[in-house]
Amino acid sequence: MIWGSAGFLTGTVLGSFIKVLADRSLSNKSFRGRSYCPSCRAGLRWYDLFPIFSYLYLRGRCRYCKKKIGIEYLLVEVGMGLLIGFLFWQQSSDFQFTIFNIQSIFSLQFSISHFKIPIFLLELLFKTFFIAVLAILFLTDLKKMFIPDRITIPSILIGIVLGLIITVIKIAYLYYTLLQTPLGRQLLPPKNEYFMRHVYLIAEPFFGSLLVGTAIAGFFLSLIIITRGKGMGGGDVKLGAFIGIMLGFPQALFALILSFLTGAILSVVLIILGKKSFGQTIPFGPFLVLGSLIMLFWGAQIVDWYLSLSG
Ligand SMILES: [Zn+2]
Incomplete structure (x- = not known):
């Protein structure tokens, strides 16, 4: 519950930041500089x-000119609070805080297990960052059918760097763990292949995520060429690459399938309701975001379920 509340608070702060970044991307304003009231x-x-x-206290009005502030601000803050709160709660309940075990503090366990905390926190940061970027792109694509390069390109780079740092720390953790005991030292090279085999296993998801990101971007690009730019744009290509890097293989592919399915279902519903005519474009980005969030939270279960069907 502590983690859930901490996540909620983090999410609300991120929420107001995200709203500013989304608005400034759409109006092509600089990301630097402090926040100001859009009317006065x-x-x-x-x-x-x-x-x-602040929103509730000011009853949704600017303190200075009393002009109404859109309800979107409140919705984004609450929405992000709930998403990040859920993420922190879910991640912390999966994680075993061995460091708080009194016995382990007096044994060798301590020196090894304190490596686990930075890995846990970095993975939490990685996922929080993923949700924050998805939220910005959800807002811009929904509002103006626009996925800004100013957000996607730096996010792809940050995602790669974070993924690489996590991978390196995991390898260092394994090395350090093995170094602690005589048996472990026997497993290090050049005596044994054990360590190198596990380095490969740890690094594999990182390289897999680079590959799947490239594959999704290539797939979207070929869709654009085939359909001559109807329904999908260059922004989707970069969003696809980003999702591939952040979710990895095979989760990113499942996210893609979920997005196509939900997008197709909603299109059919809108056509039946007469809100849209056939062939009219609806932005695809929000569905990619939705599919990605589902895979971020329940990816492992969905992949297991799918494998149990085919196996
Ligand atoms: Zn004002």
């Missing part, structure tokens, strides 16, 4: 920037 341009003070509370 008054610079906002720190006490205007409390997520949720």
Whole structure:
């Protein structure tokens, strides 16, 4: 519950940040500089920037010009709070905090297990970052059918760097663990192949995610060429690459299938309801975001379920 609450708070702060980045991407404004009221341009003070509370306290109006602030601000903050709160809660309940075990503090276990905390925190950061970027792109694509390069390109690079750091730390953790005991030292090269085999196993998902990101981008690009740019744009290509890098193989492919399915179902519903005519484009980005979130939270279970069907 502590983790869930910490996640909720983190999410609401990220939420107000995300809203600003999404708005500034759409209006092509600089990401630097402090927040200000869009109508009277008054610079906002720190006490205007409390997520949720500032909005409720000011009853959804600007403190300076009293102009109404869109409900979107509140929705994004609450939505991000719930998403990150759920993420923190789910991740912490999967994780065993061996470091808090009193016995382990007095044994060798301690020196080994304190490696686990940074790995846990880095993976949490990795997933939080993923959700934050998805949220920005969800907002821009839904509003203006636009997926900004200013967000996707740096995010792809950050995703690769974070993935690489996590991989290297996991390998260092394994090496350090083996070094602690005489038996472990027997498993290190050049005496034994054990260590190198596990280095390969640890590094494989990282290289897999680079490959699947490239494959999805290539697939989207060929769809654009075949359909001559109807229904999908260059922004989707970069979003696809980003999702591949962040979810890895095979989760990213499942996310893709989920997005196509939900997108197709909603299109049919909209056509039946007469809201859209056949061939009219709806943005694909929000479905990619939805599919990715489902795979981020329940990917392991969905892949297991699928494998149990075919096996
Ligand atoms: Zn104002």
